[in-house]
Amino acid sequence: MNSTSDRDLNLEAAERLVQAAAGEGAELVVLPEKWPLMATGEELIDGSETVDGPAITAARSWARDLGIILQAGSFTEDRSDQAKPSNTALMINKEGEITATYRKIHMFDVDVGGVEYRESSFEQAGDEMTVAIAGQAEVGMTICYDLRFPELFRALLDRGADTFTVPSAFTSATGRDHWGTLVRARAIENQSFVLAANQVGKAAPEFDSWGHSVIADPWGEVIAGLEGGEGVATADLDFDSLNEIRRKLPALDQRRPELFRPAKDKA
16 A cells, blocks of 8 residues: 555545455455555654544455455554553454454664654553464564564463564665565564555655565465555465475474573573
């Protein structure tokens, strides 16, 4: 998607793309990060909404009407129990019920491409990991910048994840060099599927997202993707193949995590 500050147009685009994915036979659909609203920090705060707001109400109706599981990307969630909103991802089942919630742990506070990003100035970081059931898949839920933190993916793996969703607004400045490599690395090292749905194109004030949404399999092969622009990528997730890869190359069983505890815990 190329979401902007026009919420109505964003919701129209999301509905059209979700319908297109379902029309191609998708049973699990993933939207990008901040699909209802891409805007300045102040606009995101002003435009934040609860899970009963228009974006998630619409997403729940799409899942129910189309009979799909929808990982509703992420949205800026207004929470009464904290001063700043959260960047929140939801899993919605075929009945339109919210079955899992994840709030982005890692804040994008960086300087890249001549732009200063400070997510922590207007968003509250989450502090809990989430694994959701989505049909046959056990989904470790992450968001964008989380992709750079392999310890999160490994911790989700240890909680049963065999598939990861990464709704993103990954920048063009970093995406051209890092996006595909990081997606494939997380797939290879965890011998899992990675479904990475990215924003594409420009949005005010200075957003420029790389796009190239991609699905990688447990061997690290890209089994579906978009070269550029808005669209839908679909693929079959073969869990028999996943199990066979893990059996033939049992790196996950050969780990020795007891050797790699933080130094402060070894005393």
